[in-house]
Amino acid sequence: MTTQANTNTKAGSLGKYLRGVKSELKKVNWPNGEELKNNTSVVIASCLLATILLWALDTFFGFGLNLIIK
Incomplete structure (x- = not known):
C-alpha cells in the first residue's frame, strides 16, 4: 500500500x-531573430579572439622554453 x-x-x-x-x-x-544573430556573432568573435590570443601566448612561451632547454 x-x-x-x-x-x-x-x-x-x-x-x-x-x-x-x-x-x-x-x-x-526570449530574443528576437536580430538579437540572436547579434549575440551569436559576438560569441563567435570572442571565441576566435580568445583562441588567437591563447595560440600566440602558447607559441611565445614555447619558443622561450625551447631557448631555455637548448
Missing part, C-alpha cells in the same frame, strides 16, 4: 514540477 502511495506522490510532484517549469518558461524574455 505504501508503494502505491509513493508512486502517486511522485507522479503528483512530477506534474507540479513540470507545471512550474512551464510557467517559468512563459516569463523568459
Whole structure:
C-alpha cells in the first residue's frame, strides 16, 4: 500500500514540477531573430579572439622554453 502511495506522490510532484517549469518558461524574455544573430556573432568573435590570443601566448612561451632547454 505504501508503494502505491509513493508512486502517486511522485507522479503528483512530477506534474507540479513540470507545471512550474512551464510557467517559468512563459516569463523568459526570449530574443528576437536580430538579437540572436547579434549575440551569436559576438560569441563567435570572442571565441576566435580568445583562441588567437591563447595560440600566440602558447607559441611565445614555447619558443622561450625551447631557448631555455637548448
